[in-house]
Amino acid sequence: MTVDTLIDELIEREGGYVHHPADKGGPTKFGITEAVARAHGYTGVMTSLPREEAAAIYRRLYWLRPRLDAVAERSERLAAELFDTGVNMGPAVALTFLQRTLTALNRNGQDYPDLVPDGRIGPATLAALDAFLASRGAKGETVLLRAIEALQGERYLRLAERRPANEAFLYGWLANRIGS
Structure with a gap:
């Protein structure tokens, strides 16, 4: 198992763009909230967040930073x-x-x-x-x-x-x- 495999599996589980009215996190794509995407430099619309950008955020914020x-x-x-x-x-x-x-x-x-x-x-x-x-x-x-x-x-x-x-x-x- 590699971090790349974990990230790929996670992105598959999270799915594409979602904006559920009960979700306090607001719009998400691949499980990445708009606030997290913005904090990590993404400036586009959430429906267009590239999978590679989501994977990079997961690697940086949720794998490497917490060690x-x-x-x-x-x-x-x-x-x-x-x-x-x-x-x-x-x-x-x-x-x-x-x-x-x-x-x-x-x-x-x-x-x-x-x-x-x-x-x-x-x-x-x-x-x-x-x-x-x-x-x-x-x-x-x-x-x-x-x-x-x-x-x-x-x-x-x-x-x-x-x-x-x-x-x-x-x-x-x-x-x-x-x-x-």
Whole structure:
């Protein structure tokens, strides 16, 4: 699996141009909101956003900036999950899920120190991930993924409960973002 494959799969899932009235993000194309496209230099109309520009934004904003390449060196499955979650909820949210989960699974600090859930990948988070994977192995990787997905699902439910318009998206979020 490569980041290019992840981006291609994501763009296929997100589809083309959408402007759903309940979506606070406004018009999107390939899952890229107009605000994100503008912030990254795109000046055209959203219906004409090139796929290559969307892919470049995903790579820059959702893969390289949050340092998921460093996570992928340790666990491709985990990096893929954090990438997808980060695209949908923001990279800091996805990385906070990772940090919270690693802290909860460190056996009261016996395996590695607790992490500050700051939503950034740094040396402490990578060291904790290394220690976790070394002590728990492949099964541990699966448990880590399940815990992150549980946090993701709870957040989706909370979003729908707090803003009823989000109920329009809840089924799709749960069907297409959890465990896929």
